[in-house]
Amino acid sequence: MPMFxxxxxxxxxxxxxxxxxLGFALIVIATAHWGSAQDTPLISGxxxxxxxxxxxxxxxxxxxxPLIAAPIGPHILVESRATLLESFSPNGGGQTGYNHxxxxxxxxxxxxxxxxxxxxxxxxxxxxxxxxxxxxxxxIWIGNFQDGPLISGLGIFSIGExxxxxxxxxxxxRKKYSIDYAYFYSASTINQQxxxxxxxxxxxxxxxxxxxxxxxxxxxxLLQGVHENFYGAHVWxxxxxxxxxxxxxxxxxxxxxxxxxxxxxxxQAFGGLDSWVGRFEPVFRxxxxxxxxxxxxxxxxxxxxxxxxxxxxxxxxHNTRILTSYSRQFSSxxxxxxxxxxxxxxxxxxxxxxxxx
Amino acid sequence: xxxxxxxxxxxxxASVSLIAVAAQQSSAPVKKNSAxxxxxxxxxxxxxxxxxxxxxxxxxxxxxxxxxxxxxARHMRVRASLSQHDEQAxxxxxxx
Numbered sequence: 094m095p096m097f098x099x100x101x102x103x104x105x106x107x108x109x110x111x112x113x114x115l116g117f118a119l120i121v122i123a124t125a126h127w128g129s130a131q132d133t134p135l136i137s138g139x140x141x142x143x144x145x146x147x148x149x150x151x152x153x154x155x156x157x158x159p160l161i162a163a164p165i166g167p168h169i170l171v172e173s174r175a176t177l178l179e180s181f182s183p184n185g186g187g188q189t190g191y192n193h194x195x196x197x198x199x200x201x202x203x204x205x206x207x208x209x210x211x212x213x214x215x216x217x218x219x220x221x222x223x224x225x226x227x228x229x230x231x232x233i234w235i236g237n238f239q240d241g242p243l244i245s246g247l248g249i250f251s252i253g254e255x256x257x258x259x260x261x262x263x264x265x266x267r268k269k270y271s272i273d274y275a276y277f278y279s280a281s282t283i284n285q286q287x288x289x290x291x292x293x294x295x296x297x298x299x300x301x302x303x304x305x306x307x308x309x310x311x312x313x314x315l316l317q318g319v320h321e322n323f324y325g326a327h328v329w330x331x332x333x334x335x336x337x338x339x340x341x342x343x344x345x346x347x348x349x350x351x352x353x354x355x356x357x358x359x360x361q362a363f364g365g366l367d368s369w370v371g372r373f374e375p376v377f378r379x380x381x382x383x384x385x386x387x388x389x390x391x392x393x394x395x396x397x398x399x400x401x402x403x404x405x406x407x408x409x410x411h412n413t414r415i416l417t418s419y420s421r422q423f424s425s426x427x428x429x430x431x432x433x434x435x436x437x438x439x440x441x442x443x444x445x446x447x448x449x450x
Numbered sequence: 451x452x453x454x455x456x457x458x459x460x461x462x463x464a465s466v467s468l469i470a471v472a473a474q475q476s477s478a479p480v481k482k483n484s485a486x487x488x489x490x491x492x493x494x495x496x497x498x499x500x501x502x503x504x505x506x507x508x509x510x511x512x513x514x515x516x517x518x519x520x521x522x523a524r525h526m527r528v529r530a531s532l533s534q535h536d537e538q539a540x541x542x543x544x545x546x
Contacts, residue, residue, distance in 0.1 A: 131520030131545060164524045172525065205528045213528055229529075235508045263531040273531045302502050331506060412512050443517045 134163035139234030246392030255279030351382035496543020519545035
């Protein structure tokens with residue numbers, strides 16, 4: 094399941110939504126008054142080209158994910174991210190050749206108001222803060238694999254976005270530990286611009302800076318149709334002074350549950366991280382999903398599935414990465430090999446020249 | 451059976467990684483953020499904020515205009531729930 098494979102449901106929100114909402118963001122930015130020369134609005138994001146061979150069929154995915162962020166005064170930030178992609182996949186049914194489809198949509202558009210050192214109020218169309226993948230690891234310039242985890246569809250109300258408000262911040266910050274929280278309420282809307290389900294939930298995480306250990310719990314509840322509950326937990330460990338990272342998540346939904354564990358490492362032993370050896374980044378991810386019933390409404394595989402992903406990334410200079418991986422997926426329906434390669438470039442620059450700080 | 455072999459590979463990978471981490475902790479220096487220029491106390495404070503918050507999710511960009519350093523720090527304040535003090539330290543680290 095490619096990270097940015099558009100689902101049928103999501104495909105309905107194309108061009109007009111993205112363009113109109115981005116236009117709104119640009120109007121806000123254009124009318125803003127900037128506090129200082131360091132606060133010039135920025136355009137960031139990633140552009141990439143991915144290929145994936147699954148069961149002998151190769152598909153191609155050129156993609157751009159621009160992000161715009163603009164501070165307004167000392168306490169407000171407006172930010173938005175969009176996805177533009179073209180997917181090329183082989184014709185099925187014994188036919189030769191490829192078909193293609195495009196997808197343009199706004200991923201989120203939100204305003205952030207910093208109310209106090211412990212509270213930020215978020216309003217608009219935001220990423221649902223359930224576990225860590227959806228709102229922290231999904232950008233293409235961050236992920237170590239071009240595929241998201243198999244369980245990434247759990248707890249995010251199908252499309253990963255909520256429309257309404259969110260409270261987030263740092264509840265407690267001490268030298269030895271800190272506790273972050275996020276609570277959201279999303280309204281239901283079928284508006285083509287901002288589709289969302291009604292639901293509520295949140296996440297709380299404990300971070301121990303000395304151990305570089307983060308432990309979090311998530312919960313949310315769908316408040317329309319069948320009121321489904323989703324539970325999540327995550328553990329991240331990044332030992333100090335190393336380039337080793339261990340990340341994991343567990344999610345349990347109404348119809349399925351599963352987990353993933355990912356480890357990646359870069360060595361500093363041969364001239365540092367910027368040496369040609371240090372730029373290599375082996376990655377490994379293990380994941381399993383378990384069906385609780387046969388109602389497959391959550392995007393997870395329809396049968397119990399195990400998958401091991403072996404990746405080798407290379408961090409080129411100038412914010413460019415090569416992502417390669419081989420995955421073996423086991424299930425009762427069939428076992429498959431998945432080969433993936435991709436090139437990702439991260440960009441980050443001011444929207445205009447602005448004053449020199 | 452195949453799955454057991456995969457599990458064996460996982461344990462091997464984990465063992466090698468942990469050994470490498472242990473060896474590295476005793477010898478290797480901390481990587482400097484190539485996007486930031488150093489300076490005494492604020493650098494160490496800002497670098498701490500960067501490493502404990504920003505780099506938990508992503509690597510440092512290789513370079514960017516000083517005109518957007520305030521915007522980046524504000525964005526990280528929201529995304530990583532930084533305090534105002536940490537935002538200022540991060541800003542000085544990004545744009546000393």
